[in-house]
Amino acid sequence: MQSTLQRLRNLTDCGDMLVVCNEEHRFIVSDQAKSCGIQSVTTLLEPVGRNTAPAAAIAALAKQKSDPVLLVLPADHVIKNTQAFIESVNRATYWAEKGRLVTFGIQPLTPATGYGYIRRGENLSGDDEKQCFTVNAFVEKPDSRRASEYIDSGDYFWNSGMFAFKASRYLEELEKFESELLMSCKKAFEKSEVDSDLHFIRIEEQSFNNCKDISIDYAVMERTQDAVMIPADIGWSDVGSWQGYWDIADKDTQGNILVGDALAYNVRDSLLKSDDKLLVAMGLDNVVVVDTDDVTLVADKSKSENIKEVVNDLKQRQRTETEAHTEIHRPWGSFKGMEQTDYYQVKKLVLKPGAKISLQLHHKRSEHWVVVKGTAKVVRGDEILTLNKDQSTFIPVGTKHQMENIGDEPLEVIEVQTGTYFGEDDIVRFDDIYGRV
Numbered sequence: 001m002q003s004t005l006q007r008l009r010n011l012t013d014c015g016d017m018l019v020v021c022n023e024e025h026r027f028i029v030s031d032q033a034k035s036c037g038i039q040s041v042t043t044l045l046e047p048v049g050r051n052t053a054p055a056a057a058i059a060a061l062a063k064q065k066s067d068p069v070l071l072v073l074p075a076d077h078v079i080k081n082t083q084a085f086i087e088s089v090n091r092a093t094y095w096a097e098k099g100r101l102v103t104f105g106i107q108p109l110t111p112a113t114g115y116g117y118i119r120r121g122e123n124l125s126g127d128d129e130k131q132c133f134t135v136n137a138f139v140e141k142p143d144s145r146r147a148s149e150y151i152d153s154g155d156y157f158w159n160s161g162m163f164a165f166k167a168s169r170y171l172e173e174l175e176k177f178e179s180e181l182l183m184s185c186k187k188a189f190e191k192s193e194v195d196s197d198l199h200f201i202r203i204e205e206q207s208f209n210n211c212k213d214i215s216i217d218y219a220v221m222e223r224t225q226d227a228v229m230i231p232a233d234i235g236w237s238d239v240g241s242w243q244g245y246w247d248i249a250d251k252d253t254q255g256n257i258l259v260g261d262a263l264a265y266n267v268r269d270s271l272l273k274s275d276d277k278l279l280v281a282m283g284l285d286n287v288v289v290v291d292t293d294d295v296t297l298v299a300d301k302s303k304s305e306n307i308k309e310v311v312n313d314l315k316q317r318q319r320t321e322t323e324a325h326t327e328i329h330r331p332w333g334s335f336k337g338m339e340q341t342d343y344y345q346v347k348k349l350v351l352k353p354g355a356k357i358s359l360q361l362h363h364k365r366s367e368h369w370v371v372v373k374g375t376a377k378v379v380r381g382d383e384i385l386t387l388n389k390d391q392s393t394f395i396p397v398g399t400k401h402q403m404e405n406i407g408d409e410p411l412e413v414i415e416v417q418t419g420t421y422f423g424e425d426d427i428v429r430f431d432d433i434y435g436r437v
Contacts (some may be wrong), residue, residue: 001029001075004038005177008071010086013093019075020044020055022214026200028328040199043187052161053219054211057174057185058203060167066346069096070170072216073165078248088232091165095124095132095228102164102172103135104222105157105229106236111147114240116140116159116217116304118229135227138217139217157229160236173220184210195435242288242297242304248273253254262289270301291327293336311327330407332357333410347420349403351376351411356404358432365419365426367395377404398431 001019008014019029023045031225033041063070071089079085090143105118121134138159142150150156184207191204199202201386205401212219223229237248246269249257255269262272262279270317272281274291281289288304290297315322327336327339332355338346345365351357351374359379369378372391378385379402385393386406393400397419405411429436 001032003079004073004075004077005033005038005041005084006036007079007082007424010082011089014178015066017041018059018062018065020046022046022049023202024082025329027283027331030199030331031329042201044197045200047203047204047208048212050208050211052216053174053178053214054181054185054208056170056383057182058161058189059188061185062201063167064171066091066332067166067168069093069164070167072165073236075163076239077160077162078239081233082426084232084234087122088230088234089164091130091132092230094130095165095167095230096166098366099166099169100132100228101216101221103227103229104160104162104164104232105133106160108151108156108158109234111144111151112158113141113147115238117142117147117150117156119156120161120229120231128423131231133229133231135221135229138222157231158236159217160232161217161238162232163221164217169226170220173226177223178214178219179325180210181212181214184208192200199326204242221304240305241307242271242299246288246301247436252337261268294321297388328393330357331436333405335415340422343418343420347415347417347419349413349415350413351403351405353408354372354407356433357402358427358434358436359402360427360429361398361400362419362426363398363428364421366397366399367391368416368418369395370414370416372412372414374405374409375407375412376411378402401420402431407410 003018008017008223019041021029021043026045029041029043031200041073044062046055049055056070056264085126088104092104094374096102103118105120117139119136119139121136124132124134139156171182188207191207193202195202237244239245239248246257251257254267255266256264257271258264258265259272260274261277262274264270264272265280267283267284268282268285268288270281270289272279275293277291279289279291286301288297288299288301311322327334333349333351335350336348338348341348369387371387371389373389376387378387379400380395381394381399385392403413
């Protein structure tokens, strides 16, 4: 995401940056933007994911009055040739200003089966600086034989999932093909809540939930008469699988990628990734082993695109791993679950310098705080305490409390909760600088 935002700085006529994401990701977006030197990004918060067509509609509605060309970019793409990207965007802008809806086609390097394809039609301009083709067809992900035929023909390009169009033109076509979806988006946007201090626009939930789950391609691009394609030789990959990650990352002499505390013995052409403990692999070829706090994945590298099927199965099994990670981001920092039983829970809290949690209390649990790094100012009932490393305090059930990082480095605290219930809804907030209820 940082790379995506930074690339836009190279555009000479780039206006406001909008990020559309789930409400749970809002603080990650803010932190990542600041980490790459961008102090504020307007973030449109979806209450639930409804694919790219509603997301782009919300962005277009947010910019409807000024009616700019919207450059729609997924946040997970690798683009190695920034200058070629800028040139492609300039060409796309030229055609979008003329009322066309532009998609970016990637010159295929291999008969990949993990991408959709675009079949080009007529060349609308003989000028290389404005080269643009009509779209004859959007094609679903093919099998390997058909993908090879596409490559041999020279008329097919990978579908990048990047677009450029005027806000008004996209809304016009959406009105034509998916009027109910657009109506739901309009109602949701009209009822949205704006937090000007934190640059959040929270989209109203009930109306947005009524939106059809559909992509820009299906909703508009495959049905409009004004779709065009810009060929883009930009060193692109959508990193949509662990195979895709292996393709672009630096490898050792055995073709392996080792991330974290990982060791390989007689292993070739594999990816080994460990978040926090030693991972050892022996006598393996073409595998992916990824060990995280909550899940360990072991897969044939060539089958890693099937992860979506696994995730769908886990959701049907109602596995909690599909809903929450062990590390949760908050406006003040983050917390990470370390252990939980029916009667206690252990977390690690990390507060950014100057940040503080809300003044709050709990009805069903007490808390023990142990400072392991930094300096904390703690409100405990009527008391105000200063805690340094190796110092601790106890918060009884029903006691108002608050923690603030008054140091210049991240504050790290081990929190031990004891009680009968540990849900996040057992929080009564009395004061919060981040505007949470």
